[in-house]
Amino acid sequence: MRTALRQLSLLAALAVLLVLSSPMAVADTAAGRAYHVAPAGADTASGTAARPLRTIGACLSRVRPGDTCLVHRGTYREQVTPPSGTKDAPVTIAAYGDGPVTVDGTEPVTGWRDAGGGLVAADTELPPDPDFNAVFLDNERAAEGRWPNSGADPLNITWAEADPTSTDQHIDDTDLPEADWTGATVHLWAGSNPWAQQTGTVTAAAPGKLDFKGGNYRCPPLCMGDQNYRNYYLVGSKAALDRPGEWYYDESAHRLYMVPPKGGMAGHTVTAKHRLWGVDLSDSSYVTVRGLNLFGTSLRTGNDSTGVTVDRLRAEYISEFSTLPMPPDSDLAIEPFEGHIVASRILDSGVQLLGTGNALKNSEISQSAGDGVLVRGTGHTVANNYIHDVGWMGSYTPGIEVNGNGHTVTHNTIRRTGRAAIDTAWQLNGTEYHDNRIAYNDMSEAMRTSRDGSPFYVCCSLNGSGSSIDHNTSHDADGQVGYYVDNYSGHFLLHHNVAWNTGARGTFFNGHTGPSIANRDHNSSYGVGISEQSVRLSGATDASGTYISNIIGPMPISVSQTGDPLPVVRSNLISEKPGYTDAVNGELWLKPDSPAIDAGEKVDGVTTDVRGAAPDQGAYEYGEPIWSTGCNLPGCQQRVRHGAWTATASDGTDASAVTDGDINTRWTAASSQAPGQDLTVDLGEAKTFDRLSLDAGRDTSGQPYGFSVSVSRDGKHWGEPLARVSGRSFTQDAVFPRQTTARHIKITLTERGPVPWVANDIRLYGEGPDATSTLHAEKATVVRGVERGTAATGVLGSGDWVGYRDVNVDGGQLTVRSASTCARNCSLELRLDAPDGPLAAVLPIKGSADWREQSVPLQRKVTGTHDLYLVARGERQVAALDWLTIRR
Template sequence: MRPRNLSVLSVLAALAALLVTPAPAQAAASGAGRAYHVAPWGGEGARGSADRPLRTIAGCLSRVRPGDTCLIHRGTYREQLTPPSGTEDAPITIAAYGDGPVTVDGTERVTGWKDAGDGLVAADTDLPPDPDFNAVFLDNGRAPEGRWPNSGPDPLNTTWAQAESTSTDQRIDDPDLPDADWTGATVHLWAGSNPWAQQTGTVTTTASGKLDFRGGNYRCPPLCMGNQNYRNYYLVGSKAALDQPGEWYYDETAHRLYLVPPKDGIAGHTVTAKHRLWGVDLSGSSHVTVRGLNLWGTSLRTGDDSTGVVVDRLRATYVSEFSTLPMPPDSDLAIPPFEGHIVASRILDSGVQILGTGNTLKNSEISQSAGNGVLLRGTGNTVTNNYIHDVGWMGSYTPGIEINGTGHTVTHNTIRRTGRASIDTAWQLNGTEFHDNRIAYNDMSEAMRTSRDGAPFYVCCSLNASGSSIDHNTSHDADGQVGYYIDNYSGRFLMHHNVAWNTGQRGTAFNGHAGPSVGNRDHNSSYGVGINGSSVQVSNATDASDTYISNIVGPAAIHVSQTGDPLPVVRSNLITDKPGYTDAVNGELWPAPGSPAIDAGETVDGITTQVRGSAPDIGAYEYGEPIWSSGCNLPGCQQRVRHGTWTTTARDGSDASAVTDGDINTRWTAASPQSPGQSLTVDLGEAKTFGRLSLDAGRDTSGQPYGFSVSVSRDGTRWGEPLARVSGRSFTQDAVFPRQTTARYLRITLTASGPVPWVVNDLRLYGDGPDAATTLQAEQATVVRGVRRGTAATGVLGSGDRVGFRKVHVGGGRLTVRSASSCARGCSLQLRLDAPDGPLLGVVPVRGDGDWREQSVDLKREVTGTRDLYLVAEGGRRVAAVDWLTIRS
């Protein structure tokens, strides 16, 4: 029998450092410094007072001294900010005032458009000196560079051409290639037997159905054209590619920008082009706080000597754009150069960059980057509680977060939709310096969109990670091979309490690659559905000294290559198809009552610190303790719609159960080659609210739809017009709807023909906000009042204290709350709708001895739609601590 938890305080004492709701922006001025106001309606020579603001932020920065503040009023500022340094005791602050969005825009308007013939318009304009970094925006949306074959607006849903197997290292054979002069164009390659990086080259000659190029193919094989598994490519950087509205081409010799205008002409439309790579340049600054700014078409960086910089509540969109992947210069490399270093291309010149020592990026959203989301270099920097998504679409090793250096803290970030890894380290730039880093409580999903040989968490190579801990992370729904991949001779990685599902062949892999894999450890991790090779693998290690794997629960065997001496220690693991998880398909891999993982583990010093019962549990969660969560608590951080009893029917009568079984490794294949009208109909079992559908073809190199539409229905009988149309052949395809949609049925219908049958491995839905049928973790609440939050639960709520979740998709009438209370009588947790004092939906009475308990009550009425939910404590000074809640039918 497991002993009682006699005190809620004893349960909560171990919770980590807490995230506190930020103070209002108007209170940005601190200390005895002066506050200057800036507004677009201000004057150049104004005093900077509230009634006589300055016009530009640069004007304010020319005046500030340590301790001063620039308060920025709503508006768009097309300028580059280069702040002076403050001091440790008196930082300089640049903050949004709080009266509306403040945007630092890196673009300038392009005017003077004239007819250029062939359906094009052109404007004479000077764009930045390096044409590789040009970006153009049409009516505040990204305009794609002209390319063949055409692709949709989402660069992570790219369309590829496929070369013939007769192609060679520097020649592409393709009978579908349009007859045009492609000389000088950039050819982008994703090719080879198992391509782990993309490359670019320059077309030298063209002929009917073929072209020659130079560059690319730095390693052949496996990264080359020819008779390979992958022979994908596309062309950009040529006027010949301009054939659909919004596409552009810049003639750098003539300084002329060509554009295919919208169908109604260019009049009335706005075109802007990127002019400033760094809208906020802190490369020479220290002790500066930047708070509440938006960046558009530009980025932010600190410098190698920066310290004490705090970037808070940044929203950066379209931070980096480029079209080529050159070999990094030797001066950028930390170890002697060789041809494999193509993978490090563009890491040092893209993304939001936090360099130096003791700097912080927090509470921010970073999105839309051809390269990094965030580059982290130096010593002792912190990246925490950020939402990073839709980055790395050029397919090099630029990830959501690139970590170089030592002593960094990377925690509570959500990283979603990346070309390759979510979190990565580039050893070519980092050298062997990668130690004493903490990477924890991050949620990584939808990674490896344009690669296969990799993982959401990937490190390479020859790194000594002594003192580093990679713990309490979740990795899921990715098309690589592994959830966590420690590649090529790297050692001393301490992995523990990590979770992975739907990551392909393996949960975690340590690859000795005919070299050492020394001191690597994986303890108390949980691996779930969608892993069909090995839960943990140690491969080809000539020396596995001090490598130790224990307390692992997973569906597939732990595999250790029988080479090397000594072999790893492998013990106290649970390999079973019946682990007793709460909800494996939805990634809830914590043990349910009766799980064989309970009390079945071994003690590991420093790892199994929260033990309840006779022994540690196997896996990432300790039964009876609060359930820790990963990722950020910002809007957008929780989007995956809970997978219920979903069923799929194929029009051709084939068994389509694999489409909605929640396992990325199972596959449905249509009965015949693709043709318009083929369809899949999905019954979600109940109405769900969603805004995006992801159709995943796994690791297949063919079979993706050449085009499809998505329609929805509430009753399965009446169907409206398609809400989304998708074309192209990307390996995972997303249908994005123009608005949030609530429906029970979906129909996916092919709109184009293709030479091979249609395949689907997995179908997922995403909504703009959390799904209340999914477990809502209290520590991730968007509103917390009167109580502190930890990494696995709240503190003890007193009467009137509350946690709130905004814009939650609700569809049910039964509330379940997991809480711990020492209240003797008269205490309760009230669920209220839309406001803390809003309509009362249900009351959960709480009392007890401090143990964590789940309690369910029927609501006064079934609740549907997108609503704000508040759980409010009533009854005394110490009502209850809250772990999670759900609302289901």
């Protein structure tokens, strides 16, 4: 048995993946020459700080290996195409550090004139492929005209529902407005089990009817007709323009139409996408891109690129498209067939790492109709990134698409995706997928526009030899499974993963009707919100080499008993009370009285950190530091800790299922939806949040047709609604214009609906971490004098500190988990807003080489949003820090 302090050197060695570099300065330019670029410069200038160049392109025309373009704050509407450097002398493009540097892929649209019918128009040349058009009004995404109208959030859309008399290429819908819809794009989410969405083109329309071609590549289960799902919408037609900000582009006339904002176009700016790749590294190697922002465009490397590092990128609105065509045969690794529609747009969207040995780190990637990040080739690293609001068109485009071999994908937070958070596509990758490490990623709010899938998804016929999927968390998703290895894939090793609120299962190995060989799951922990099996392997004709052990879960493990040797299932704890610390909040580490302690078996290469007589069952070894997942960038920690919440329904029905933290329990109203029906939630204490998620389950009906959200501090005085929501997606988000602090929340229906409304779960999110949740030391925003590992810091010496930015605080007691060999006069000080800011608490450290929790009251109750600093005082070695909380 090793002491906690002996492990800290290992943790510190792993910290390099999480540490953010310091802001760019001129001194960082190594041995090469530094050229300056600024909006007020001139491309004929010398490029010094006093005489900067005007464009990044002019700088890149001058650089040689080892040189740097230092780009000053401003917006640069150009395509950046760097030359190659060398392994020892890369070319660098870096933000100077005096403000945001944005490479903008859009161009202004001007010359607006009245076009009649309440529309304005401007003549403009948009890119030659209309499928990739995107328009922005006042730097926000403008919606292409569509029917039915929907809200601004493309992951929470309103669908039309076809009548059951519809057929394969024909829609009957009595609600369809009479208009000339010919040529419009019909977007379909239909079938008995629609695991992908499709698009087609309207060929004829009549009142309440339309015909289309395309789509329906698999019928069933993906087709319109008398099916469980008959959802669709129309886009790409001038007839759909009826809402301020909507647009339509007439390709033949080169004319952009828009419904103007109230008050007209004066004072508003409109831009349109012109460049798919704002930073194009497809012919570049040994280039470093650091600190840039992208708007309305993306970044890519090429199949021959190597040695490219992209650091601190902030990319927004990276990919937009309106159709889902069948991928060309040249994009497919195996013989094509109709089901390949699911792979549409995987290879032409997202931030793309192609080639060999490139890296994306410390970056935020958001707003994409397709991929967030595409990883394809060999040996890439994707580390410490925040990827969110992507994949809304509903094909298999995920937060991170992993194709190829030898990649490392670690410490990423992936949130709010149309389908998977992390995915690999067999259609594009064939049978080769090996030696990949997928670890310490946090995947949540996935499967927003699909149902048959999971946050982590593998499909299909893949050999995962040498790969490891470990130390990940999967939770609060709208699919059916936490980790899904689908259709004939084998040799996948999963271990030390965590899942809760993922639907039917924690992990699913789907043999379907073929082999599922040598798949393994060890030491994983599954919590609430799993209704059928903790682990399942089914349908396999051959499950040889399957090995499931050291699992903790609330539901049984089910494995096909086929193959030679037969599957091994042993040393597992199936219990609704396994001794988790706080299952509702995903804290599935063990309490001292858990029956899982020392109850596991040794597994070579898996049970490496053992304390006591034997390994523990589950993902966390009792007495070890508590490892965490996800990135440490702003926005990575948002979930508000669930407490003793209660819900009351206006119709008097029992609404306790809404606030029990389990997505599989459901409240159903007593009657069909009508304005004024409400749910009121008492949080038990004030919480700070700016988004509410109403999870209404994965059924086809019952989602509210429209609602508003109001808040109150006392449950008696209610202000005006902070948000109004429409749409019928599985989970609907009410986003508030600002952070608010309240104890009581009221959700009130604003629309009628044909069936009673339902709610399975309510979740809250804020702009920063919640101090009542566990603040892991390795997730600190800033540190001084100490390194962070995967599950703690090294030993803080006197004057060292860890800091967390913009933390929501409402509590009076500090609890810290630490380990120390300090004999006397050591303490940890909690200070507000700065390392030398107001003192909130002093926690004396009692020397113990083992990890232990200690608490102390705050000198006064602290509320509001603060930066928090934990400062070490005393000897040269004070303590190593695992986590802290501030609660009542």
